[in-house]
Amino acid sequence: MTKISNQEQLSRLESEAIYIMREVAAEIENPVMLYSIGKDSSVMLHLAKKAFYPEPIPFPLLHIDTTWKFREMIEFRDRIAREEGIELIVYTNEEGLRLGLDPVRDGAVYTDVMKTEALRQALDRYGFRAAFGGGRRDEEKSRAKERVFSFRNEHHTWDPRAQRPELWDLYNTRLGPGESLRVFPLSNWTERDIWAYIVREKIEVVPLYFAKERPVVQRNGNLIMVDDDRMEILPGERIERKKVRFRTLGCYPLTGGIESNAADAEAVYAETCAAVRSERTSRIIDGDAGMYSMEKRKREGYF
């Protein structure tokens, strides 16, 4: 697995993503771009700027804030929104916040309420008819089966058995009342394409993706960063300083780091090409409902 993503391939993927974004902007009223602050979101935002230039991006960004994200992610988010002059909507499920749900203790309930439910609430409140997501088909088996334009009923539910046929590049964007679309412009990108593109285009990403000495504890085979004092240190756990980076970013107590020396995008790209474990092994939440966890969450209205 030493293949270098070639430039022609990256340009083809770029054109395809831009085409998809322009279709949505031309055909659907009130779209929004889900901004998770991760590397895929950074790439999506970069592509959106290119797609609509010389006009500004014609839709806002939406971040579902669980309040348990890494502090560096929130700083990065606010700075990017300010510098780019983009409208950023931050939404938190206040009811979940009141319940004081904890990512570690409340596990699946926390994910349902603070992520899935929060996303549904935000889309309903603002009446967004289409939401761009950074999902890629190489991430996970149920995503590999999902259309680029993924139709959701009025309850935001995905029915994998009744997906609209998607032919050539002719996307059907027609919606009935209450129905919406999730649109994935990066469907055909792989993790390596993402890093190759970040290197080529010099796209800024959250520094957590680069190796640095950070305080971590070992937990169930994962290295969990102690990002603030809300994190409970369990008996037998010890805070160590290790040089780690993160392959994916989410709620810090649920995100495992990997030991690495890759301190910039080129180095991360090189490590990605040599990786022996898939990306999602560092995401703890996917494993908790058995092998079809992602499909289940998609059916419930998550991305």
Next chain:
Amino acid sequence: MESVLKIMTCGSVDDGKSTLIGHLLYDAKMLFADQKRALELESRAMREDGVLDYSLLLDGLSAEREQGITIDVAYRYFATEKRSFVVADTPGHEAYTRNMAVAASQSDLAVLLIDAEKGVTTQTRRHLRICAMMGIREYVFAVNKMDAAGYRKDVFDRIRAGIESFVADIPHHGAQMIPLSALCGDNVAVRSAHMPWYEGPTLLGYLETVDVEAREEQGFLMPVQRVARAGGIRYLQGNVVSGEIGAGEDVTVYPGAVATKVNGILVSGKTAPRTVRGEAAAVSLTDDLDVSRGFVLASGTDLKQARMLQADILWMDEKPLMEGKNYLLKLASQTVNAGILRLKYGVDPDTGKHLACRRVEKNGLACADIVCHEDLVFDRFDRHPAMGRFILIDKVTNSTAGCGTIRFALRRTENVARQSCDVTPEDRARALGQSPRTVWFTGLSGSGKSALANELEKLLAAEGRHTMLLDGDNVRLGISKDLGFNDYDRTENIRRIAEISRLLNDAGIIVLAACISPFAADRDMAREIIGAERFMEIYVSTPLAECEKRDVKGLYKKARMGEIPNFTGINSPYEAPAASDAEIDTSGADAAALAAELLESLKGRFD
């Protein structure tokens, strides 16, 4: 470095498609360690013998694993030292044929699996025909399960002969045949020791080196997706689907074939001297033309601008495709209303034979004439694929109901070889001293169509005109007495009235046709048949409540009691004309007076 190769796999249920791709990924060392471990664990959980079940790598939905079949297309991305691949693994079951067509529309090459023990089946031929229709021109025939067939050369040779005989009918550039075993790995990535008689490449070896010839298309084409404005300049945004163009070069804008020049080009958010096929561009023009989404920029090639076309159709919806039905047609960035004018024939997916047909069921293939309600810019699929393919969207459910590829634009004169007569319609009209027209009254039952037509005919007759009144009810008692009131029969009834009107017009006679004709597509068909220059549409817009109050024939009462199915306005829709020649509400007015007013507004049209 070779470009990315997009492959699809197809075959019948149990031909071993997922197993083949799973094995390919495994052999090509394309699995992450955790995926490999999961495969081993899951194989143990699902199979008692613990043999690796490679299909588990691909069948991603829980329903698929429970039933042991593939429901939807799964996309896999992998790369070897030589090439990157996108693999679309597709359902084999006939009920999911449409998903196979989806995969074909995204692929450059199709791998068709054939079970060595079963040989070529109906499904193989069906899949090949669909792949061909969707534009695939490169094929690999993987004769699988050679292990179960004793790795015998004669088995392979017999199947090869069968393939050669039918692949000859399908447009293709390449057709490679490979004997293999997906289960055991023979000739997948590693040459088989069991089949020394086979001297060709392994599957992976072939895929790594096959040259998928990018079809040379003539000229530059860019459909406009949206228009951006900045600094008083309009930038037309879209992907280049053919050729290339540079700043300062000539370009033609469709519809209208307006000549202008390229002023500036943006690619990837930066100014560029040129833009080429495959790029997402933004183009500004030297002239300030009112260009919007749906327009097409062209250079060095010409496009068709027409309303009627003939196309091959693959149907995908539960509700069948029928003549007279109305859909949204999306082609490149254009979306227009379109009706099915005529089903020319259905296609037997097995033999390719043409079949008489009145409707096309889900997964069926057919050839149809389509009429768009406004001009469409397009080309033949074999000339410019991106301008010759479309989807049909159901206007009620919004489902993607079918897809098609265009054979050619239709014009009535091109379409029909007529016997020429020495006395022409113009001669006959001149002899009668009038311009024959068809005045078409449409509206709800009881709206006053017949009364109006009757009064108008009296006035015309008084002027010494030669006329004929075709009343919907009278026609149904005679020439259409074999027809009922379902959608198909209603459309056929309108077609007959339109054809009779045309004949009468050809004879020089002015026709007054009064029939409900509730569907816009049917009236468009009538307009096409009669000729737009002769056709006048009068919308009798008396409101439903008034029509129901009159209920001259007692039909509304019966319909309300559920005794008449498909009664317009009650349990069947009426599609009002968007733009008629006249609109008349007969509520509380005298038919004779309204007819006189109408005749006044049509003054001069019959001379």
